[in-house]
Amino acid sequence: MxxxxxxxxxxxxxxxxxxxxxxxxxxxxxxxxxxxxxxxxxxxxxxxxxxxxxxxxxxxxLKEIPLDVPSQVCITRDNTQLQVDGILYFQVTDPMRASYGSSNYIVAVTQLAQTSLRSVIGKLELDKTFEERDIINAQVVAAIDEAALNWGVKVLRYEIKDLTPPKEILHAMQSQITAEREKRALIAASEGRRQEQINIATGEREAFIARSEGEKLAAINNAQGEASAITAVAEANARAIEVVAAAIRQPGGEMAVQLKVAEKAVEAYSRVAADSTTTLIVPSNMTEVSALVASAMKMVQSTSKP
Structure with missing residues (x-):
């Protein structure tokens, strides 16, 4: 017992x-x-x-908990329907409030996430909803986190998984994107043609400048060559005249000049007489020839004097 x-x-x-x-x-x-x-x-x-x-x-x-927020239809500011679904990350920070603050904090957080998302989407136009996902996520987190403090829950972040507009809107958006791409392609092609024309014009201008510079240099070189040639001829004539003048000053120089002038005169008469088409008129007084020679000698004497 x-x-x-x-x-x-x-x-x-x-x-x-x-x-x-x-x-x-x-x-x-x-x-x-x-x-x-x-x-x-x-x-x-x-x-x-x-x-x-x-x-x-x-x-x-107390771990971080991912929670799928069911898909729902939201209406944007421009009255366009969007099918939106997301995922919410939260963590229990106060077990006592999580137990007694709400009968089911998971359902409460889910419902609040959906209503907050509808409110945020309703303030934006359709195009902005695709461009400002980060802003939407931040506003949803701020709206949920403020109310979730009474449930002992800390909302860490919210991420939109998908935004699906109606088929008609989606088709219109695709058409708009196609039009924008074609527009950019046309602009790029026109810019290419414009740049090509600018390059061609620039090349022609530079070529014209180069040709004009070449012609200018060629003209300068020709002018300098002609000037040098004229100067050389003039210097040669001057030296020849100086030599002739010096020879005239020598004894017998004047007689040599008279003889040379007489020879040139006779030679000129002979060439004129040899031409069958030329009518030669012989002076009646041949002493005029000697007078011509005498006048030429006076000119030589006058130029030879210093």
């Missing part, structure tokens, strides 16, 4: 020990109620409770 009583006491003691010992995993928090009232939160590790008086009412994970 005593053995049976001891065995019963041992079993009761084991049950008490088992029910009083609680091992909480890492990144978890368990909410304890004592006689139906919130008593405290168990931290990770070994914890002890009073059996039949304390009980674990709620278990919360």
């Amino acid at each position: 005593k053995m049976e009583i001891a065995l019963v006491i041992l079993v009761i003691a084991v049950i008490f020990i088992i029910r009083s010992m609680k091992v909480v995993p890492q990144q978890n928090a368990w909410v304890v109620e004592r006689l139906g009232k919130y008593h405290g939160s168990l931290t990770p590790g070994l914890n002890f409770l009073i059996p039949f008086i304390d009980r674990v009412a709620y278990k919360h994970s």
Whole structure:
């Protein structure tokens, strides 16, 4: 009999020990109620409770939780319908509020994310919704996080997964994109032709300048050559005249000049007479020839004097 009583006491003691010992995993928090009232939160590790008086009412994970926000239809500022779905990341920061602040904080966060998203989308036009996703995400997070503090939840971020406009709008957007691409292609082609014409004109101008510079240099060189030739001829004539003048000053120089002039005169008369088409009129007084020679000698004498 005593053995049976001891065995019963041992079993009761084991049950008490088992029910009083609680091992909480890492990144978890368990909410304890004592006689139906919130008593405290168990931290990770070994914890002890009073059996039949304390009980674990709620278990919360403190890890970051991804939550799919169901797809919904939102209406933009310009009355265009958009099918939007996203994903929300949140974390339980206060186990007590997460247990008693809302009957289901996950459903509350989800519903608030949907209503906040509809409100933000309704303030934007269709084109802006595609361009300002980061702004939309930030505004949704700010709207949810403010209300989620009472539920012991911290909203970390919200990301839009997909924005799907109606088929008609999507077709119109694709047509607009195609038109914009064709426009850019035409502009690029015209810019290419414009640049080509500018390059051709620049090349022709530079070629014309180069030709004109070459012609200018050639004209200068020709002029300088002709001037040098004229100068050389003039210098040669001057030297010849100086030599002739010096020869005339020598003894017998005048007689030589008279003889040379007489020879030239006779030679001229002979050439004129030799031409059958020329009518030669011989002076009646041949002394005029000697007078011509005498006048030429006077000119030579006058030029030879210093």
